[in-house]
Amino acid sequence: MTQTLSEFESKQLLAEAGIAVPAQRLVFSAEDAVRAAEDLCYPVVLKLCGRGIAHKTERDLIRLELLEEDEVHIQAEELLARRGPDESDAGVLVTTMIQGRREVIAGLVRDPQFGPCVMLGLGGVFAEALEDVAYAVAPLGAFDADDLIDALEHARILGRFRGEPEVDRAQLDHILETLGRIGLEQPQVRSIDINPLILMGSRPVVADALVELEAGAS
């Protein structure tokens, strides 16, 4: 049995391990959401956030690109009203809007034979159709992160592409290597799914993350 951390907790775990995540506030009222938005600077994103809340897009639990106080207030109330019967501890996660034209997925899985493995895949709307995914066994050695990026069939998309700069390899390598290190050092972490990891220009930014723990490990 596994237990899924909330997006807020998942990102905290990543941040503690050394993967930079954008500033985030977890609030439980529309008034606090407005204060948080002012703190973080507009535009902001609101998401309903709680343990076990996945498929946020499918459940319509994300409000993107909110530009002003009124909008934030209305949408925060709306989201809180959408909490299910066993989601009463869920709050509203307020973050700045992450924008970029390219998305990847990065993660950690545990293979029954090879143990913790880092995953990298193309994200975005065609991700499922392209199924462009590659793995590397943790820990990642000197060339492994770079090779993992190059192992994608469409690695070209992460290079200089249609007016976009090449992905910052050092930053992406660091994220991949850190995922591998979490896999080795934190056995209670079953899996990590950073989806999407948005490229803001050349910089990979964690826009959403889900961490699964062994049940009882938290």
Added chain:
Amino acid sequence: MSEILERLRPLFYPKGIILTGVSSHPGKFGAVTYHNLVRFGYEGALYPINRDGAEVLGRPTLRAVSEVPEGSADLAFLCTPASVNEEMLRECARAGVRVAFVASGGYGEAGEEGGELERRLVALAKELGIVIAGPNGQGIVSTSLSMCAQIAPPYPPPGPISMVSQSGNIGASFMNYGVLSNVGFSKGVSCGNSAQLELADYLEYFAADPETRVSLAYLEGVEDGRRFLEVARAHSAQKPLVILLGGVTERGRRAASSHTGALASNERIFAGVCRQAGIARAETVEEAYELAASFARQPLPHGPRTLVFTVAGGWGVLTADACVQAGLELISLPADLREQIDKMVPARWSRGNPIDLAGGETRDTIPEVLEQMAAHPDVDAIIYLGIGIQAAQGQAFKSGPFYPDHGLERMVEFHERQDRRYALAAAEASERHRKPILVASDLVHTDRAYGNAGPLGVKASGRVAYPSGHRAVRALGQMVRYSRYRQRLESAQEDTAIR
């Protein structure tokens, strides 16, 4: 490392073999193995055990393991039924046996009860200080002792490849290719059920074994992935490791789990393992063998800069396509090389890469061009297409109604001599300049019946002749990748040393 060499020494270098279950019926495993050991001239002492002490192949046998002089055999090869093998193992231990290869079936592959027998066999072996290979394995080959301890035939010529397979039959296929193309094997072993020794143990042995220059493995799944990765890494840091993975699709995986019993590996994760451990991965049996043979007999390319040399157009076009698709760098023909070739053949030649002489060559052109290409500093590797055409026409002359008259006899001799010479020239230029030259021609297969002098010449030079440009490109692509792996590893080690 020498620990593994010592532990498995009796498996590959036994001074004497106790062979149990040697039936007088020549269809039984024990009798077949006895035959193969004698037939291929095993150099150590053989102690065939037959319950009745009956003559087998006209030779005497022993009634029991206890009759074997103490200390005269260090390997046991068990073909007796699983039910008596524990007793056999105890007696073998008393005789001084240190390793037992168990060919007998009826173990883990045969269900719950067999699984229990297998666990007991391993427990007993540990107690007796014996190492178990198998059970349910096909056998062992070790050519430096002329040892073919196998329940199935292929006995390859001696050579630098060592092989381990999780399927006896795929192992046999690898060795059959060795018989066919003459780049031979040092050792071969089938894992069987891997009750104790598993694929990684054999690879660790091959990595340390001075007679092994390249290892070849067929794998459906690994028990301990992290140990496998560690062993594979250490292997690749010293010598190439070629792996053919079975069960890469869902249906193949299901077949593999019923075959090997081990959980088959996730294909995408295995692809990562290959990348990280410098494993040269092949897609098919023939590709796997050819790749191992290429590593065994060709110098490693320093980089991807490739020239394609052909005596006719179409082959060059297809091979150029294949080079590009495989990520090889099809370089522009260096100007000085173009000028040199301009002086040798009529102007209709391609004047680019592929170098297509368009039939303009004379007696010495091909060896000279091969030498100049190999000598050029901007060239890392060469694929040479079309060997054997002249000898093929020679065969048409020879088998027709006009031979040997009308000057045909002399012409045939010339053609055959030329093709043999081209093969040797390719090998010599390759050795002289330490660059791979891969020779490809479909005549390897199509003209096997009479033995075309071109491919036969390649074989005589100790190398594999590839049956198509594509197959040569597959091998070269993986050689370039492995070479890069080694270069990066070495530069990283130098960096560490400097710091």
